[in-house]
Amino acid sequence: DAKTTQPNSMESNEEEPVHLPCNHSTISGTDYIHWYRQLPSQGPEYVIHGLTSNVNNRMASLAIAEDRKSSTLILHRATLRDAAVYYCILRGYGGATNKLIFGTGTLLAVQP
Amino acid sequence: DGGITQSPKYLFRKEGQNVTLSCEQNLNHDAMYWYRQDPGQGLRLIYYSQIVNDFQKGDIAEGYSVSREKKESFPLTVTSAQKNPTAFYLCASGESSGRNNEQFFGPGTRLTVL
Numbered sequence: 001d002a003k004t005t006q007p008n009s010m011e012s013n014e015e016e017p018v019h020l021p022c023n024h025s026t027i028s029g030t031d032y033i034h035w036y037r038q039l040p041s042q043g044p045e046y047v048i049h050g051l052t053s054n055v056n057n058r059m060a061s062l063a064i065a066e067d068r069k070s071s072t073l074i075l076h077r078a079t080l081r082d083a084a085v086y087y088c089i090l091r092g093y094g095g096a097t098n099k100l101i102f103g104t105g106t107l108l109a110v111q112p
Numbered sequence: 113d114g115g116i117t118q119s120p121k122y123l124f125r126k127e128g129q130n131v132t133l134s135c136e137q138n139l140n141h142d143a144m145y146w147y148r149q150d151p152g153q154g155l156r157l158i159y160y161s162q163i164v165n166d167f168q169k170g171d172i173a174e175g176y177s178v179s180r181e182k183k184e185s186f187p188l189t190v191t192s193a194q195k196n197p198t199a200f201y202l203c204a205s206g207e208s209s210g211r212n213n214e215q216f217f218g219p220g221t222r223l224t225v226l
Contacts, residue, residue, distance in 0.1 A: 041220070044217050046216070099160060100157075102156070104152070
């Protein structure tokens with residue numbers, strides 16, 4: 001499975017945009033880029049995913065580099081409830097297991 | 113409401129005892145998964161099941177067992193053979209195929225071995 005690299009931690013101020021980077025230089029052409037986040041003592045929740053084009057949903061935006069070797073999760077206005085660990089995951093072609101390979105993620109702290 | 117439930121939220125067991133963690137979903141998903149999370153770490157896959165009466169080992173299956181007799185249920189048994197069972201256990205479900213489908217996670221069970 002292709003690996004991702006994320007900063008261990010980041011800080012943001014409330015109501016400011018947050019850009020969470022992810023490097024995935026060994027990504028294959030069929031890998032989707034998924035983002036999940038985990039609030040303290042809870043299960044992870046899906047945030048967004050994409051393949052080549054930038055994606056937007058109600059939670060966030062995903063900007064994917066043209067060479068697909070990196071991507072950025074964008075929270076447009078951080079709130080205190082966005083404080084969580086954010087995981088960038090590549091889901092590749094490998095049968096129908098649909099399993100997710102989690103790294104250690106980025107711990108986002110949001111200051112009031 | 114549709115979702116995944118896990119019980120209990122906190123579980124304590126004595127060393128040498130087997131214990132079973134419950135996971136139920138009403139999302140009509142074919143696939144279900146068990147993950148383990150240790151402090152400061154990401155999740156690691158224990159077992160997964162793509163369809164009723166079938167399941168596969170994940171990356172850290174030793175000391176664990178599962179069953180999938182019903183589509184809605186995927187219980188995990190932590191046996192006495194698991195050397196370090198204290199951890200946060202998470203169950204998830206999702207569609208059984210496709211690289212762009214999301215997984216839905218339960219609230220987790222925190223197991224402590226005394």
